[in-house]
Amino acid sequence: MFVVKDNCPNCGACKNVCPTNAIKFDKKAVINKDECIQCGVCAKACPIGIIINEQDTTEKVENKQHKKEE
Ligand code: SF4
Numbered sequence: 290m291f292v293v294k295d296n297c298p299n300c301g302a303c304k305n306v307c308p309t310n311a312i313k314f315d316k317k318a319v320i321n322k323d324e325c326i327q328c329g330v331c332a333k334a335c336p337i338g339i340i341i342n343e344q345d346t347t348e349k350v351e352n353k354q355h356k357k358e359e
């Protein structure tokens with residue numbers, strides 16, 4: 290499930306690439322769960338990387354923490 294974090298500046302990049310037009314704007318980009326086909330294109334298009342797949346969240350945080358320990 291793809292979700293948009295709250296700090297979205299409404300740049301519109303995700304909306305432009307969504308094949309099902311599932312992204313609407315309401316102060317920030319909002320993904321309509323019923324129209325989204327989970328393709329992930331919007332997440333790749335977002336210039337600041339704030340569209341995340343909720344299932345990946347934990348994994349991403351862990352990867353950051355594993356960054357070079359000396
Ligand atoms: S995952 Fe694909 S279908 Fe869903 S909102 Fe993003 S671009 Fe649109």
Ligand code: SF4
Nearest residue numbers: 297300301302303335
């Ligand atoms: S591409 Fe990212 S920053 Fe731009 S409107 Fe979509 S979610 Fe917001």
